[in-house]
Every structure is written in C-alpha cells, then in structure tokens.
Amino acid sequence: MRYDTIIIGGGLSGLCCGISLARQGQQVAIVSAGQSALHFCSGSFELYGRCENPLEGIASLPKEHPYRKMGIELTASYAEQIKDIFEAAAVKCTGEATRNHYCLTPIGVIKPVWLTLNDYARFESPDRIPWRKVALVNFEGYLDFYPQFIASGLAKYGVKSDIHSLSLTAFDNLRESSTEMRATNIARIMTGEILEQIAAYLNSHAGDAEALFLPAAFGLFDDTAVAELRAMVSLPLFFIPTMPASVPGVRTQIQLKNYFQRIGGTYLLGDNVVSGEIENGRLKSVKTANHGNMTLSADNFVIASGSFFSHGLIASQESIREPIFGLDIYADRVREEWYDKDLYSHQAYMGYGVVTDNKFRCSIDGKCIENLYAAGSILAHQNALDEGTGGGVAITTALFVADEILRSR
Ligand SMILES: Cc1cc2nc3c(=O)[nH]c(=O)nc-3n(C[C@H](O)[C@H](O)[C@H](O)COP(=O)(O)OP(=O)(O)OC[C@H]3O[C@@H](n4cnc5c(N)ncnc54)[C@H](O)[C@@H]3O)c2cc1C
Structure with missing residues (x-):
C-alpha cells in the first residue's frame, strides 16, 4: 500500500x-x-x-x-x-495565544491554559471568578470526581460552594462495580430521560448558587447531551474534568x-x-x-x-x-x-x-x-x-x- x-x-x-x-x-x-x-x-x-x-x-x-x-x-x-x-x-473551544485564561483541574487547582472546550468552567483570572457561590453536584457512587477539593480550590478565591450528591437509578448497573462507574461509561447513557431527571434535580436544588458545576461525564462523541442539558436548566452550567478516562479528551x-x-x-x-x-x-x-x-x-x-x-x-x-x-x-x-x-x-x-x-x-x-x-x-x-x-x-x-x-x- x-x-x-x-x-x-x-x-x-x-x-x-x-x-x-x-x-x-x-x-x-x-x-x-x-x-x-x-x-x-x-x-x-x-x-x-x-x-x-x-x-x-x-x-x-x-x-x-x-x-x-x-x-x-x-x-x-x-x-x-x-x-x-x-x-x-x-x-x-476558545482561547488566545496572547493571553492565558484559567481552568479548574480535577483536584481543584486553578491553572493557566490556552484553549478550553466550551462546556468547561473557565475564567479570565483567578481573582475575577464571575460567581460568588456555585453548586457542585456529583453522582452517588462516582469516585473520580472530588467536589471537596474543588470547593477548597474555589474558596481560596472567595467563591463559596454547596456540594450535592445526586442518586440516579439509571446508574444502578454501573454502580455494581467501581471499575464500570467511570466517566466514559456514564457519558454513554447520558441521554433523554436521564438528562431530564438531572435537569429537574439541578433546578430544584440550586438554592442561591449562581452557577452549576458537574463532573465531565456528558457528551462522549459530541456535545449534544451538553447542549440538551444546558437548555433544560435555569442557571449557567459548566463541567469540570474528572480523573481519567477523560470524556473531553x-x-x-x-x-x-x-x-x-x-x-x-x-x-x-x-x-x-x-x-x-x-x-x-x-x-x-x-x-x-x-x-x-x-x-x-x-x-x-x-x-x-x-x-x-x-x-x-x-x-x-x-x-x-x-x-x-x-x-x-x-x-x-x-x-x-x-x-x-x-x-x-x-x-x-x-x-x-x-x-x-x-x-x-x-x-x-x-x-x-x-x-x-x-x-x-x-x-x-x-x-x-x-x-x-x-x-x-x-x-x-x-x-x-x-x-x-x-x-x-
Ligand atoms: C497523562 C497525560 C495527560 C496530559 N494532559 C494534557 C492536558 O490536559 N493538556 C495539555 O495541553 N497537554 C496534556 N498532556 C501533554 C500531552 O503530551 C500532549 O497534550 C499531547 O496530547 C501529546 O500528543 P502526541 O500526539 O504527541 O502523543 P500521544 O498522545 O502520546 O500519542 C501517541 C500515539 O502514538 C501511538 N503509538 C506509539 N507507538 C506506536 C507505534 N509503534 N505504532 C503505532 N502507533 C504508536 C500511541 O498508541 C498513541 O496513540 C498530557 C500528557 C499526559 C501523558
């Protein structure tokens, strides 16, 4: 050949x-x-x-x-x-070669980067994070996302966090084995009715938060699930990378x-x-x-x-x-x-x-x-x-x- x-x-x-x-x-x-x-x-x-x-x-x-x-x-x-x-x-994704912006790592470190996928949390400077309070939502039984670390990372810059744990019966099969409960497997089932359940939970539990942060477990093949979920929630919604395997990657x-x-x-x-x-x-x-x-x-x-x-x-x-x-x-x-x-x-x-x-x-x-x-x-x-x-x-x-x-x- x-x-x-x-x-x-x-x-x-x-x-x-x-x-x-x-x-x-x-x-x-x-x-x-x-x-x-x-x-x-x-x-x-x-x-x-x-x-x-x-x-x-x-x-x-x-x-x-x-x-x-x-x-x-x-x-x-x-x-x-x-x-x-x-x-x-x-x-x-967005970003400029002449000016780094900042993103959140899976362990809550705020780090300067060049390009970030559009569905991920990003801000121009750690001193100018646009929210005073955010809701950090994890899924029950999912171990590759650490809301506490992210909350303490944000707290260093004066941002408060409410941490929530959402239990979904749709994850019952995955939860049977911790090796199955990975971001890439979760992302495969994030469609239709499950997205509606998540949106309903977010809309009723956001309290006085100004933005919603979820683990990056949506949209394995494209960003359709991300767009659908965003359209159903009343607050700005962003994703934070998880430990590998990485859905955005x-x-x-x-x-x-x-x-x-x-x-x-x-x-x-x-x-x-x-x-x-x-x-x-x-x-x-x-x-x-x-x-x-x-x-x-x-x-x-x-x-x-x-x-x-x-x-x-x-x-x-x-x-x-x-x-x-x-x-x-x-x-x-x-x-x-x-x-x-x-x-x-x-x-x-x-x-x-x-x-x-x-x-x-x-x-x-x-x-x-x-x-x-x-x-x-x-x-x-x-x-x-x-x-x-x-x-x-x-x-x-x-x-x-x-x-x-x-x-x-
Ligand atoms: C764990 C990890 C996380 C990272 N995260 C980030 C990040 O978040 N942001 C960032 O900017 N950079 C990150 N980096 C830096 C990273 O090196 C670059 O971003 C980039 O992805 C490297 O791309 P690459 O194509 O050079 O190599 P790789 O991505 O390593 O790809 C090499 C490919 O070659 C294949 N290969 C190897 N040998 C052979 C062979 N003999 N025959 C055929 N195929 C072969 C491998 O299977 C692999 O698919 C990370 C690096 C690592 C190791």
Whole structure:
C-alpha cells in the first residue's frame, strides 16, 4: 500500500498533522497502536503556562526547544490555524495565544491554559471568578470526581460552594462495580430521560448558587447531551474534568479522527509500526504488527508516537531508546540523572526525546533521514510539566511538519 505520507501515532499530534496534509490534498495514512495522551487530557490545552502571555514566554525558552526552532511567529501562526481545524472537526473551544485564561483541574487547582472546550468552567483570572457561590453536584457512587477539593480550590478565591450528591437509578448497573462507574461509561447513557431527571434535580436544588458545576461525564462523541442539558436548566452550567478516562479528551480524539476520515484520511487503529526500511538516507517503507510482511510505503513519514507514556520512547535499566528505528535521542546517559526522587522537582526525563534538525527531521548515528519527521511529545528539549506546553507543542509542531512536507515536494 502506498501513500503520500504515513504518520506513526494517532494522538493529538498525529491527527493534527494528518488533517493538515489531507486538507491540502495528500493521501495520508495514520497507524496508531491505541489510546493516546488525549484520553487523559483535562479539556484544556496549554501553549505556555508560566506567564500571562504565552507567546512572550516562549522567547525565554532554550533555543533547542521546539517552539524556538519554529520561531515565535510561526508558532503563533500555527496556534491560530488550529482553530480552523478544530472548528471543522466540531471541537468547540476558545482561547488566545496572547493571553492565558484559567481552568479548574480535577483536584481543584486553578491553572493557566490556552484553549478550553466550551462546556468547561473557565475564567479570565483567578481573582475575577464571575460567581460568588456555585453548586457542585456529583453522582452517588462516582469516585473520580472530588467536589471537596474543588470547593477548597474555589474558596481560596472567595467563591463559596454547596456540594450535592445526586442518586440516579439509571446508574444502578454501573454502580455494581467501581471499575464500570467511570466517566466514559456514564457519558454513554447520558441521554433523554436521564438528562431530564438531572435537569429537574439541578433546578430544584440550586438554592442561591449562581452557577452549576458537574463532573465531565456528558457528551462522549459530541456535545449534544451538553447542549440538551444546558437548555433544560435555569442557571449557567459548566463541567469540570474528572480523573481519567477523560470524556473531553476522548471526545476530542474521536472528533479529530472522524474529521480526518471524512476528508479522505486512512486511520489504522490497533496496529503497531515495528520497523522501517531505510535506503540512501530515506525511509522507504514501514512494517506493522498486523500487516506482517506487507509493507506500507510513502514519500514522507512522520513519527508522532508520543513520549514514554505512549511507548514512543522506552526506558530500560540501561538506556533510553526510540524503539521503531533506533533514532538519535537526547537523554542523560547515567540513570541516576534521569529523575529526581522528589516527585515535584524538575524531572530531567521529561525533556528527553528524539533529536531533530530545524525542520524536525530525525537522524540515526548523526545522519539525517530526509523524509522522516517527528512531531509532538516525542520531540526532545520540551518539558511539558515545567513549562505547561504539552498540547501546544503537539499541535504547532504537527502543523509545522505538515507544511515542511508540502514544501519538500
Ligand atoms: C497523562 C497525560 C495527560 C496530559 N494532559 C494534557 C492536558 O490536559 N493538556 C495539555 O495541553 N497537554 C496534556 N498532556 C501533554 C500531552 O503530551 C500532549 O497534550 C499531547 O496530547 C501529546 O500528543 P502526541 O500526539 O504527541 O502523543 P500521544 O498522545 O502520546 O500519542 C501517541 C500515539 O502514538 C501511538 N503509538 C506509539 N507507538 C506506536 C507505534 N509503534 N505504532 C503505532 N502507533 C504508536 C500511541 O498508541 C498513541 O496513540 C498530557 C500528557 C499526559 C501523558
């Protein structure tokens, strides 16, 4: 099978890259082993979380950082372009690259972010939360949402909370096992009559609250359930991310994948790229676990297989490696330097990844592979935790690489 471009990894980065290429007429295949970091995403994307204006903050990052390699102007341009892709894919979110807004994390921390899905609680500044009192409503037996943490997070900024627990017989089956009572399973049954029961409860229990907050367990495939519920309640209604699995993340993944397929892309889910054939400095084809000896060929390839979390990078006792091609990576050689035992300290391993040139092309033993690009969290010299850059790097480098591929023709 032959394509213009084959992308290894169908998370946020692989999908954004694939969509950009397919929108510009390329035949693209994405091979994706399985779940991505999006399944754990909060419903907000970070561009640079350490100052008010992310684009200004980027200037202070080291020159090897993916943003600095693209330059601030291009980073800003891709941060704007993604809005059009998200809109076409029905991923409804808002935010500006020049000014972070704030969202609530599942444990009640108020954190600066770039884009937030429209159904999620967000505010311009922690000191200007628009409600004096909110109603926090959980479902009886649901253990992945902690209203008390959220209430204490809000209390730090003078917002009072009333906590409610709503019992629904519709959850009886799910409640039989705590492993079934997860946000993604709950979201599957949030339709019709159940939404009406929830709306009736909210309308009669809101008291003097000015807004209603619920766990993000609505709208797994699109935001229909969210819109229906909002239309039935009398107060502004917002969702707060839960512990994984994340409904907003899974929804985003599904919507981007569906859009990619609608515009002609091929998405091979549940398959693993295991090796590649490199000839004269170019990657000719890859082999996958499911296709056996049948190779997948393309003019260009993108590796967007993620970091350690998605097995895009593998750490053994002795070394850290990129497992498909054995690409050059940046990592400390001595294991003791990989991590700090204090969980909250700077963790060096977060900055490890594949080494690339200024076009994000990979290399083996210092030799550039001309048609193999890397995008997203597999790239070296980013530290999403220290910088608050995870989603932004995944998105902007994906769009940059797509343009580089088109320019290379
Ligand atoms: C748990 C977690 C939560 C996060 N939450 C947020 C958040 O809320 N907001 C934010 O901005 N950032 C967040 N981040 C940062 C995150 O890294 C980026 O937002 C982004 O989702 C990374 O996308 P990616 O496509 O580069 O990698 P990934 O999402 O990791 O996707 C890589 C994909 O490649 C596939 N793959 C791996 N190896 C192979 C192979 N050999 N063959 C085929 N496929 C393969 C994997 O199965 C996976 O689907 C989070 C990161 C983690 C780890």
